[in-house]
Amino acid sequence: MADPASLRDLTGHDSVIELDRVSVRFHRRGKEEFVAVRELSFAIPRGQIFCLLGPNGSGKTTTINLICGLRKPTDGQVRVFGQEPHKERKTVLRNLAVMPQETALYDSLNARENLLFHGNYYGVSGDLKAQVGEVLKLVQLTDRQNDRVGTYSGGMQRRLTLARALLTKPQALLLDEPTLGVDVQSRQAIWDRVRELADGGMSVLLSTNYMEEAETLADRILIIDRGAAVAEGTLAELKAKVTALRLVLRFASPDVAQAAEHAMSALHRVTRDDQVVTVGLEGSPQALEVLAALQQGRFGAQPRQIESFELKDANLQDVFLEFTGRSLRN
Ligand SMILES: Nc1ncnc2c1ncn2[C@@H]1O[C@H](COP(=O)(O)OP(=O)(O)OP(=O)(O)O)[C@@H](O)[C@H]1O
CATH class of the missing domain: 3.40.50.300 (P-loop containing nucleotide triphosphate hydrolases)
Known part of the structure; x- marks a missing residue:
């Protein structure tokens, strides 16, 4: 039967599901070992x-x-109801x-x-x-x-x-x-x-x-x-882990977006997904500065090569992008 005490020992509180530094490795014939789950820990009350x-x-x-x-698990411990x-x-x-x-x-x-x-x-x-x-x-x-x-x-x-x-x-x-x-x-x-x-x-x-x-x-x-x-x-x-406000710029092509991303690299947080470049902002006045610089062609793109722009709050996609450098969608 479940031993709730041991579960409390592991987590400090009663969890229904708990993973403690769990890894799963697959051995695929003729290939290198593949790690599908790596030191994963979480608890669900x-x-x-x-x-x-x-x-x-x-x-x-x-x-x-x-x-x-x-x-x-190859390593670590999984507990469900203890x-x-x-x-x-x-x-x-x-x-x-x-x-x-x-x-x-x-x-x-x-x-x-x-x-x-x-x-x-x-x-x-x-x-x-x-x-x-x-x-x-x-x-x-x-x-x-x-x-x-x-x-x-x-x-x-x-x-x-x-x-x-x-x-x-x-x-x-x-x-x-x-x-x-x-x-x-x-x-x-x-x-x-x-x-x-x-x-x-x-x-x-x-x-x-x-x-x-x-x-x-x-x-x-x-x-x-x-x-x-x-x-x-x-x-x-x-959301608090990433810059709250961002300027989203859609360029005419991925090449133009890449050049703009490169030219903007000194700015706070710049990420790119295809032809869209996102700039993390410290505050809305900075959005106007960035737009003015774009208008003057200072970021490697001409104004006519900017298809659209918008200001938005960070979402989970931005969190993923900032932590991994890649898009959540694939
Ligand atoms: N039995 C297995 N042998 C070898 N590799 C495996 C095995 N099962 C899963 N994998 C690999 O482990 C990785 C994780 O697979 P998993 O199915 O857990 O991902 P997922 O996040 O659920 O993906 P999806 O969103 O597509 O369902 C994948 O690269 C998959 O190919």
Whole structure:
């Protein structure tokens, strides 16, 4: 059984999910060893939505696999409810559910049948039919419950996958890119449900490379890149790590943007993404100085080569860009 005392010893507080300097290395035949997760540490208490935000291939799914016991850490320790998931998988999965990237539903069955099948398989106790009705209502699929899942949109299938994960009444939920390819209404429905569940005490790990999802849902965000933590904090804390105000300049071509980036390199923070150059500003008066210099052609570009400019507050994309020098999108 879980040993809450040992968990407290590790973290100083009760965490539902905890990783302590965890690494995962893959040995690929004929190739160098590959580090998919590198010394990753974080703790998720009860009722928190904790987001892993990172580009494709940054190690998010590998981390989820560690937490649900599908993978063993090469180094470090993973604890879920005080247990090591790869050793106590069955026990851990009694209270932990996963909404994986692939929906893996039965197309030829309807939504209700899919959930009844899952509930029977996992031995859900109590009145299964009533519980299936409840989770269908929660994800707003009651009206379509008797339709074959093969006829559902991608967004409806994702909502049904969420309902399936919730059927076992988990205390912790792992969401692997839950709104990938999902329409706007379904996305909002998924976000609303997840927020309600966390407010009710469920701990949620959300993996995404979708910035708006992290900004909307997460209580804390860990930005990862190439398996390693880049920065961690609340949205406000992360934004405070970078220059708050920025001037975003779109040039006529990537070449012009590159020349301007080079000519501006003495300024505070200058980053480039294709034909867009972003300049971190100490205050709005500086924006006028930079624009005046551009107008005079002092930054390697002629005024007519500037397609647009705007002032904006820093977002998570800027945090990622400043820490890694690369864009979060890829
Ligand atoms: N079994 C494996 N053997 C070798 N390499 C692996 C294995 N599983 C994952 N990787 C590699 O580890 C890295 C991290 O993969 P992972 O699936 O965790 O990333 P991710 O952040 O979830 O990406 P995505 O957003 O595309 O789902 C990738 O480079 C991937 O190719």
